[in-house]
Amino acid sequence: MTKIVNFGLIGTGGIGAYHRAAIETHAEAGLAKLVAVADPTIGEDKIAEFRSKGIHWHADYREMLDQETLDAVVIATPIPFHLEMTKACLARGLFVNLEKPPVPLLGQLEELIAADPRNTVNVGFQMIGAASTQALKRLISEGLLGKILSIRAAGCWPRLDGYYGRARWAGKMSIDGAPIFDGPATNALAHVIHTIMYCAGETHDTFSVPSEVTGELYRARRIESYDTACLKGRFPSDIAFSLAVTHATENKFPFSIQVKGTLGSATLSEDGARLESSVGVSLDREESTQQLLDINYTEFLKVLSGERARFPSTLRDTRGYVETTNAILLSSGGIHDIPMEFIREYRQGEEAGFDVTGLREAVLESLSNGRLFSAQGCSWAIGNPAPISLPLDSTTPLPGLT
Numbered sequence: 001m002t003k004i005v006n007f008g009l010i011g012t013g014g015i016g017a018y019h020r021a022a023i024e025t026h027a028e029a030g031l032a033k034l035v036a037v038a039d040p041t042i043g044e045d046k047i048a049e050f051r052s053k054g055i056h057w058h059a060d061y062r063e064m065l066d067q068e069t070l071d072a073v074v075i076a077t078p079i080p081f082h083l084e085m086t087k088a089c090l091a092r093g094l095f096v097n098l099e100k101p102p103v104p105l106l107g108q109l110e111e112l113i114a115a116d117p118r119n120t121v122n123v124g125f126q127m128i129g130a131a132s133t134q135a136l137k138r139l140i141s142e143g144l145l146g147k148i149l150s151i152r153a154a155g156c157w158p159r160l161d162g163y164y165g166r167a168r169w170a171g172k173m174s175i176d177g178a179p180i181f182d183g184p185a186t187n188a189l190a191h192v193i194h195t196i197m198y199c200a201g202e203t204h205d206t207f208s209v210p211s212e213v214t215g216e217l218y219r220a221r222r223i224e225s226y227d228t229a230c231l232k233g234r235f236p237s238d239i240a241f242s243l244a245v246t247h248a249t250e251n252k253f254p255f256s257i258q259v260k261g262t263l264g265s266a267t268l269s270e271d272g273a274r275l276e277s278s279v280g281v282s283l284d285r286e287e288s289t290q291q292l293l294d295i296n297y298t299e300f301l302k303v304l305s306g307e308r309a310r311f312p313s314t315l316r317d318t319r320g321y322v323e324t325t326n327a328i329l330l331s332s333g334g335i336h337d338i339p340m341e342f343i344r345e346y347r348q349g350e351e352a353g354f355d356v357t358g359l360r361e362a363v364l365e366s367l368s369n370g371r372l373f374s375a376q377g378c379s380w381a382i383g384n385p386a387p388i389s390l391p392l393d394s395t396t397p398l399p400g401l402t
């Protein structure tokens, strides 16, 4: 008989609600049980609702870890809590399903990797489990595209006042001394960078770490962090890669990842819903966040039951993502203000957003040729980035973050 995995959930609002639903779906299949939750901010109604279902509520996650009998813990809390909460779970020998991004700093990731010698932490980059991502990686790992030459990605996801007003940590570099580094490349579209690392990985399950990264970070909205980023780099296998992402356009461009090889090419588009290729393989399957989280839990539980050898994304697998994002900040020399003359404010109902002159076109140009905004000659792109060699020394101070 399969053992029922007892879960504790830290953080019940936001994405935590999707985690709860995924656990409940697997509970119906007799594979999981939500035993307890920890969240200091929820109201009496919600606490009563949990209690009515026999789910114990704790204000403090440490109390939950001390008092409950758990097999695994889900950490679905804001980024600045990830480090201490993951360490606390690992110290108690628990499996962890940690929301992406794992932690902002390379030094923090190395600390967690050292504390997790058995790879018991899964990082919830759920796009890796998408049918389209898996089909793309099969084209690569089975050699149908030949030797991979380049991986280029881009996306414009406009974000309005409400996005930045929804949480104290939104748009911040740090809070109370805890690093956050919130922004499109490091939060909303972080999946895209991690997927690039996956596409460059030598075997079907593995990820690569670049050998060099050059990048630029900008802000149109006058937040502490950035809302616009571009980067280019190279993997040790000589694959070139690039990314351009922003929250500062009025019109959306769903994210797209293009892979070119010596024998063919493939494109993941429409925020990962569509795969097209020159080698006869295509797929059109939109999967919701909930569906992707459900898949992530199915794979997570397979590891605990011994049916699968490794989690889809271990802490070690996220090294490429963390090294790359840390390197962009170093390369960019901090975050540059886009001059006001290039920024137009637009409104949608009560909320305002910002649109930078020519930015959407620059993002699309980066997708086609991998050039940084400054190299494209964008008038507002005042950055003068330096190439950064990886691996980074994790003690190197990052501008605005340490």
Ligand SMILES: NC(=O)c1ccc[n+]([C@@H]2O[C@H](COP(=O)([O-])OP(=O)(O)OC[C@H]3O[C@@H](n4cnc5c(N)ncnc54)[C@H](O)[C@@H]3O)[C@@H](O)[C@H]2O)c1
Residues within 6 Å of the ligand: 010, 011, 012, 013, 014, 015, 016, 038, 039, 040, 041, 042, 061, 076, 077, 078, 079, 081, 099, 100, 101, 124, 125, 126, 167, 187, 289
């Ligand atoms: N995988 C995805 O598609 C996806 C989507 C959105 C967010 N995220 C990630 O999920 C994480 C949480 O993001 P969010 O937008 O849901 O955050 P949020 O600000 O909405 O907070 C989530 C929950 O955590 C709770 N919380 C805050 N501090 C806590 C503490 N000390 N102890 C216990 N609970 C606490 C909050 O009360 C809230 O219920 C972030 O890492 C974010 O990047 C992932």
